[in-house]
Amino acid sequence: MTHVVATVGPACSSREVLGDLLKAGVDVFRFTASKTPVAQLAALAEVVRELAADLGLPVELVLDLPGAKPRLTNDAYLDLAGVTELVLRFDAGPSDLTGPVPRLGVSGLGPGDPRPSVGDLVVIGDGEDALRIVEHAAGSCRAVPLTTGVIGIRRGLSFPGARDAGGAQEFTPYDLAGLRAMAGTPFDAVVISFAESADLVDRARAVLSEGVREGPLPSVVAKVETATGAASADEVARAADGILLGRGDLLLDTGPVEFHAACRRVLDAARAIGCPVLVGTQLLTSLAAGWLPHRSELATVSGLLAEGVAGLMLSEETAGATDPVRAVTLLTGLRDRYAPTTVRTALFPSRP
Template identity: 30%
Template structure:
């Protein structure tokens, strides 16, 4: 089987890689898949839809050729507030210097600023902070007039045209979905994207709007809520419950809140997702130095490891793969760090390393059966747990147990298989005979023996979810591996 060259030496924590000029060719995409990428992120803030469509088409073709499900995530740019055109290419902002935001698109004086968000002056208040250039420059609003907001530089630095503006603490009326986002949602539906992530989520209503829009376009894509605003942290439980997954988007989050709070916020978000039962991605600058270097810093390696120890299902690479000079090397490095961390974690916790907390919003029957199958597998020293699932829900429940038994998941739904690429410790396999128990067990025997996962006599625990077999909510089967000639 072609899968034999893919699965060995793979971490259980999943890798999300951003597609960009450095890796968009079919050859590079395939190399990244073989190196360890599970999900490709298509950043809709850059590039055009024709190019993005070609990337998704290539991902699907490569996935079929290497016989491995791969997910595609469309990342909506959201209502990003940006500076207008400055009078100079670079403007140095000196401490205590005065700048004035004015209405319109043009400025008449050197220290005047404009932005693409027309209600900005109306919604700013005296005392509000205005963060520019990814938070490296900070101004404070001193005074307002009907047509201007006068600001003093608190933290000096250079700014450029079209750079992002963050307004921590300012209540904005900007809609969750911009007209461009709405067009991009239509594109994601037409191209059968597996996940769609919503930027700058403030409330669960933002996610409901996106879900309604996806349904209008007959898309079943799962929704990822990007947590990058203070309002999102204030409504975290409700947002996580309304989502299908969460991204800890530390770039804008580290500007919208005090950077000193980011690590604590990350732990809060990840633990909330574990409790409620949602996959969670930790993102931004994880191996940032490898955009140009062939090795990460020690701090970056520790950052990836700590995200795994926190309970992250996946870690994301952004510029490292999109524009970096070593996209394949950075994926391999992330996989190495993940494997070393997981090995240490499992050694410390021992094989019976399930998280015993019940996961909210999981049916009690599903919870009981999956937990029981995990305990059974541990007691019998089983080599694999195999979940046969219609939607992927059984596999997600197993992933959130965080036990030591590797999990294989099969489904008759290609979309479900691709979605499971984001679930911790779950290896989705396509083309399995999910509706026939005997044939499925023979299929897994052959797959496991050819991959080196299984040996003759090993035990495998099968969990068949609701909707797969008739007249049964769940079936649990304990199976002993046989060689193909003994199954004839």
Template identity: 30%
Template sequence: MDRHIKIIATLGPGTDSYEAVKELVESGAKIFRLNFSHGGREFFAKMVEIIRRLEEETELTLTVLQDLSGPKIRTCDVGLGTFEVNKGDEVMLGSSDKYKDDGAPFICLDIPEMFEGVKVGDPVALGDGVIRFRVVEIEEPQLIRLEATNAGICPPRKGITFPGMKTPLAPLTEKDKADLAIGMDLGVDVVAMSFVQKPEDICNLRAEMIQYGRRVPIIAKIERTAALECLDEILTEADGIMVARGDLGLELDLAELPAAQKRIIKACNRLGKPVIVATQMLLSMVNSPMATRAETTDVANAILDGADCVMLSEETAVGRYPGEAVKFMRKIAYEIEAYMVESGMVNISVDGVKEHPSTFLAHAAAMLAGKTDAKAIVCHSTSGATSRILSSCRPAQSIYALSSDSTVRHFTNLSLGVIPAKPLDVIDDHQERAEVFVRQSPAFDEGDIVIITAGQPIKGKSVTQTNVVKLYEKLKKVAS
């Protein structure tokens, strides 16, 4: 059986060499995340150079994903150091000019906009949600009284969130703009935008991107309840979605997170847009060569939910066992994908199919592949749209996506089951390009049945959409 799930590996101090990245590729990672919250241009340039070198050596499509930081909301330091709180303790939260050196617990936040709209009863989370508070009184502008709802320690310079509140800070910061310039210069393939709250956020990033003469796909990270409320509108603008469960888990009651993940994935599958599930998937493997049973089940369930990609963060960026983490994630995928085929859990359906003929033909090709037990589907897709629709059908077969456009190939790499490939440009006929690819590819043996989809060029039209589905058998080469 072909292997379908895509694994994203975050690069960091633990994987900053050619040998380390090569091990990740050999272990099964095909997409590499550069987290622009950490590191500088020199590190990112080195990583991109290594990835492109490995791309040439392996002849695989390896995708570089730039992850922008977004607005980091952190507390500041007024010299109190770390202090403890118990459940029921009261703590003041305010700007530094409100601090009084009277020994009372005080958390400093020098971002005035964050105090706007805060109401009594609102939740506040500190340090990735380890400590949680409830607002009990608005003392004055930029000074509020909190009551701890659990016990723990409060160090300075930690992340702080106001779950459920629409953040007044724009998701595209000045740092993000500077980092985007670096990414565009280095030639990243995809950009992920943090803390997206509305579709206009994606439009703003795209406008910023265009001034560099590039237009690469944008992944919207869903981390805010505001984004959940307008998910359909964000999906219209974004090219894909990341279920960023770390910050989203602070915004929601944790019990609500699994259902939210399923709803987001279902919405993406319906539109044929790639969806990534991220955060703490195999977190114990940062320090241990073995994952937990719960983590193993979590990865499997993300695949069952319909994720296109599963992402490793600390596990490969700073972990002690980066290669092992990728291998184990891939092993989980092997087992759960075999179960899905065995159980007939493919998502081939014409329900909700748009009336456009090319979309219907993609669904027809996926159904034909299943009925004929074809070896694979070969799709010549100039824009990559047809290959993504085919992917959303979840056929048992791999989908070879032929495109002459490098940006398209690197983005189709994010869709489940899609293997990007470059066709022979000397042939104008798209269907013939696909047939030649099958004849020349060592992936197919004599007698293999392949389903081909292509857009036959029409004279006088610059845009070509899928209008052909063909059952093709690879025949024995005839001796000359």
């Protein structure tokens, strides 16, 4: 069975819309902790659990931890149209978008993490916008926009070519706190981001075991979203309860030419051992603003359904769209056409 996964966000956080999404066919709700405290998300997850019980519908709830990723600190949108240059500050301080040269703080960088150099690209979000570094100074750099889009609030950053691939992985203090806070919450599973080894999965499970003294242990889903993670998909899939193929960051890390091959490695590795795979990001993004989905989106989603992936995850299509229910209704219709099933199964059975 292919599960319909909806990301909870501002567009679908009311009881009315959450109930409508359940009726439209959502099987799994994903709660992202990159911008919202885990305790607040857990309270909203309780609401979803209550709504599903009232409707007599099964539902699974997943907490997605952000991992170590640089993010902007802006609390307002920045329209790049007319901006000729801006400053990136690496001290995690607040952003200042006033004045002719906006100053954007960057959080999430450790002392040893690489910074972009003169001539390097900085990619924003899932690739919607990009900057070119033209001057570097201690603790900051000056950049020129290469696009004219609108930078969203606290979007993630990527520095193509500057990442230290294959280095030792450590949980951030925020992620550790999130793992420890899982006990007593309604979440059935937790997603750990940027997974590149079985060791990271094992350590996540060990932290969960410290807090969950009774009852089933939440499932651990490894988000594979780097070239190194794709190359290690065999061992990650053997250790994890599920794989989330994070295509947004994966594209940023592999580049467009190697992207498909990396996705294929993850899907094949998981299938070989029976590990469930969820595929996410930009599945039906055109519905967030347009009426008909792009033909390429329909082809991709229908192909994944025919392939039998365990789940398809909507992100901005539900979290920030004007009509989240429409995207879910279409995805459910595609599932009924290309991956019909009469048995509704759990994606993450309880782990003893």
